[in-house]
Structures are given as C-alpha cells and as structure tokens.
Amino acid sequence: MKNQSTRSNMDWMVVSLYITLVVLGWLNIYSASLPIEETSILDLNQIYGKQMLFIIISIPLIIVLLSIDGKFFEKFSSVIFIGSLLALAGLFVFGKEVKGQTNWYAIGSFGLQPAEFAKFATALALSKYLGDVQVNLSVAKYQFQALGILLLPIALIAPNDPGSALIFSSMILVLYREGLPAWYLWTGFTAILLFIASLLFEPIYIVLTALILIIIQYLRSRLINRNIVLSSIVFVLISAFTFSVSYVFDNVFQQHHRDRFNILLGKAVDMKGIGYNINQSKIAVGSGGWTGKGFLEGTQTKGGFVPEQHTDYIFTTVGEEWGFIGSMIIIFLFIALILRIIYLAERQKTKFSRVYGYCVASILFIHFFVNTAMVLGLFPTVGVPLPLFSYGGSGLLAFTMLIFIFVKMDANKVNEW
Structure with a gap:
C-alpha cells in the first residue's frame, strides 16, 4: 500500500x-x-x-x-x-x-x-x-x-x-x-566584482572609486543618521581586500588557475x-x-x-x-x-x-x-x-x-x- x-x-x-x-x-x-x-x-x-x-x-x-x-x-x-x-x-x-x-x-x-x-x-x-x-x-x-x-x-x-x-x-x-540577511549575498557579490576588477585595473583606482561612491551614499543618507563609523569600516575593508587580491592571485592560486583567469579576462592569449x-x-x-x-x-x-x-x-x-x-x-x-x-x-x-x-x-x-x-x-x-x-x-x-x-x-x- x-x-x-x-x-x-x-x-x-x-x-x-x-x-x-x-x-x-x-x-x-x-x-x-x-x-x-x-x-x-x-x-x-x-x-x-x-x-x-x-x-x-x-x-x-x-x-x-x-x-x-x-x-x-x-x-x-x-x-x-x-x-x-x-x-x-x-x-x-x-x-x-x-x-x-x-x-x-x-x-x-x-x-x-x-x-x-x-x-x-x-x-x-x-x-x-x-x-x-x-x-x-x-x-x-x-x-x-x-x-x-x-x-x-x-x-x-x-x-x-x-x-x-x-x-x-x-x-x-x-x-x-x-x-539569512541580504547583506551576506551583497557582500559576496561585491567581493567577486572587486576581485575581478582588481585583476583588470590598478587597485588605487578601485579604492578611489569606492571612496567616491561611499561618500555619495553617505551624503544621500545622512538625514537618516547614517553612521560615519560604519562607512569608514566598509571603506577600510574594501581597500584591504582590493590590495590583497594580487598577493592571493600570485601566491595562493596555482599556475593553471592563474592562466585560466588571465585567458578569460583577455590578459593572455x-x-x-x-x-x-x-x-x-x-x-x-x-x-x-x-x-x-x-x-x-x-x-x-x-x-x-x-x-x-x-x-x-x-x-x-x-x-x-x-x-x-x-x-x-x-x-x-x-x-x-x-x-x-x-x-x-x-x-x-x-x-x-x-x-x-x-x-x-x-x-x-x-x-x-x-x-x-x-x-x-x-x-x-x-x-x-x-x-x-x-x-x-x-x-x-x-x-x-x-x-x-x-x-x-x-x-x-x-x-x-
């Protein structure tokens, strides 16, 4: 049955x-x-x-x-x-x-x-x-x-x-x-974008872009008591992550992994x-x-x-x-x-x-x-x-x-x- x-x-x-x-x-x-x-x-x-x-x-x-x-x-x-x-x-x-x-x-x-x-x-x-x-x-x-x-x-x-x-x-x-709070997904998605961007562009340009965006967001939302400390912490984390990408890519990834990313991003043929x-x-x-x-x-x-x-x-x-x-x-x-x-x-x-x-x-x-x-x-x-x-x-x-x-x-x- x-x-x-x-x-x-x-x-x-x-x-x-x-x-x-x-x-x-x-x-x-x-x-x-x-x-x-x-x-x-x-x-x-x-x-x-x-x-x-x-x-x-x-x-x-x-x-x-x-x-x-x-x-x-x-x-x-x-x-x-x-x-x-x-x-x-x-x-x-x-x-x-x-x-x-x-x-x-x-x-x-x-x-x-x-x-x-x-x-x-x-x-x-x-x-x-x-x-x-x-x-x-x-x-x-x-x-x-x-x-x-x-x-x-x-x-x-x-x-x-x-x-x-x-x-x-x-x-x-x-x-x-x-x-699960949505910021987990947004954090992961942002990390992926930063990782790819850091392989394509100089880290300093990415950090400056992030700083400008954070300032704009802070000025837009300050009327609802946006925490400047939180914004500062986010900027520091983005900066640290961005500058660490090249080290991780060169020292943690294996050579065939680096080659595959370089081929995909058009940095090598x-x-x-x-x-x-x-x-x-x-x-x-x-x-x-x-x-x-x-x-x-x-x-x-x-x-x-x-x-x-x-x-x-x-x-x-x-x-x-x-x-x-x-x-x-x-x-x-x-x-x-x-x-x-x-x-x-x-x-x-x-x-x-x-x-x-x-x-x-x-x-x-x-x-x-x-x-x-x-x-x-x-x-x-x-x-x-x-x-x-x-x-x-x-x-x-x-x-x-x-x-x-x-x-x-x-x-x-x-x-x-």
Whole structure:
C-alpha cells in the first residue's frame, strides 16, 4: 500500500524530466566517445558502455529510495553527513591521484568520487538544522552554525577540487530563502566584482572609486543618521581586500588557475596551451549553427578536438550536432526541472523537506550555470560537470539520489490540488 501511495503521489513531471535528460545525456556521451569499430552499447571498455551500466544501476537505486520511509532521511541526516565528511577526509590518505587531483577512491577499473555524494549529504544536514523550530537565521549564532555546515565539506574538498567546493556555496541561496540577511549575498557579490576588477585595473583606482561612491551614499543618507563609523569600516575593508587580491592571485592560486583567469579576462592569449579547451569549445558550439550537423556528424566531436568532451565539455557536442535550437531545448529542460523542484519545495508541509527541495534546486542550478558558462568561455574552466548529462558514475548516482530523495519526500505529503 505504501509503494502504491508513493507511485500515485509521485511528481511525474520531475521523473520525466530526469529520464529525458539522462537519455539525451547518454546519446551525447555515445556520440562524443564512439570508436571507429562498432561495439555493443554495454561494452565496458567504452565510456558509453560504462555510462549505460551506471544508468542501469540507477534503476534499482531509485526503487530503493522510493521504498524507504521519507522520515528516514531526516532521522539519519546527521549520520549520513558525518559519513560523507569521513569519506572526504579519507581521500588525503587513501585517495587516488588523477590529473593532479586526489578526488577518487579506486575500485578496480572504476572510481568513486565522494564529493559528489557529499552534496546530498550536506543538503540533508542543512535541512535538518534549519528544520529546527528554534533556528532563526536573523540571529548571528544560527547564521554561523548554518554556514559552518557548508564550510566543513568545502574545507575538505577545496584543496583537491576547487570546482566541486564551489557547488556547496550555492546553498547560501537556500539560507537566504530561510531568512539569512541580504547583506551576506551583497557582500559576496561585491567581493567577486572587486576581485575581478582588481585583476583588470590598478587597485588605487578601485579604492578611489569606492571612496567616491561611499561618500555619495553617505551624503544621500545622512538625514537618516547614517553612521560615519560604519562607512569608514566598509571603506577600510574594501581597500584591504582590493590590495590583497594580487598577493592571493600570485601566491595562493596555482599556475593553471592563474592562466585560466588571465585567458578569460583577455590578459593572455594561448590558443595552443591553457586556452585550447575553451577555444575548441567555442569553435565546436559555433559550428553547429541553428540546426546542428546532425547526430554522430560533428566534425569537431569526431576529430577529438575538444578535450574531456564526454565529461565537463559535453555541451559542446549538443551545440555542434544539435545546433542552437537543440541547445535551447536542453537549456529549457534544465530550467524546467529546476523551476518544478522550486515549485514543489514551496508546497511542502515540513520545513525540512522544503529546505531540502531548495538545496536540490540550488545544486542543480549552479552546476548547470557554471558548466554552460564554462563551455561558452564566460567562466574559467573549473571541472564542474553538467548534471545527468556528463559522463561519470559517481555524478549520475549522486544526482539520482539527490533528486529522488526529494521526489520521495514530496510523494509522502498529501497533494494540494
């Protein structure tokens, strides 16, 4: 009876969008990795064969997730979160180094990336914490504790994989939805702008501009007792941050990170070196025109000109073979999935499931936004895959768990139609 209730109350729009994206993703992986000789789609020596295996494994995983009582995830959220942190910490001792990053546990010919599973574990932990009726994010103590939940996995992931660490910061949007003061978002947004501006212009010009703007703002608002001390503190912080950017950029960032920013900001041109990926990505996407070259007909794809095309740069296959129209359809599907999850999150009867729904939407959004922006050369290459689309067993299984845990939570409530 419980399984029948789950099936009848399950949101089939989310399920349909999930299936559609997974199938279309596999088709693009197949195109990006198809060898000259014909082989079985289950050939585990081929990338598309391995991805098909992961898709098949996802089916019983979904059945298990939908069979579990929805309260299980809330009850054991802390245990799941601690387990994910231990798995991340274990990478420093037992992790396998791949391309200079120790992100994987080696399991035979396969690899397990715990950072992918830490996303839904952190989402559960944050939902559990914010679900407490006593938590009020207008109070500093609760703000720091909530941010601490996000900082724990970030601290363990950032040394090996800054791109994955970036994903966890997206859940600050969830905190904002639940009452975090807006100045946190404005501070983060301002810091990003100052960082970029400091790489493009001399710091003294930025500081003088900030001083002029603060003075104008102070004069405009002095009638409401604007605190000159606060304005002075803001100016000092902006100045200190601006002058520290060059030191951090030169001494904290690794060389390949500096190169990627310089390429993105137009401070360096290196079409054969660090800028090769982005340049080839733009060529592949642009060559598709309006309708694309057709499935399995992409010359850039077949020629292997775009490195990592089956993973981080999978969207270039869409752009080349399916064109602008096909790319817009994929973008529409992702936006539809994210908006549907947000809609369902607002209809939840418990704060725990509502917060978790927003976490799912935030994680999917930041992955989708960063990956597509990266492929189009609007964002540095940071190794963020396209959800449900890029090759990777850990990613597919983790996103499946992330989404279907919420599907189960939503199915447990009484629909309000």
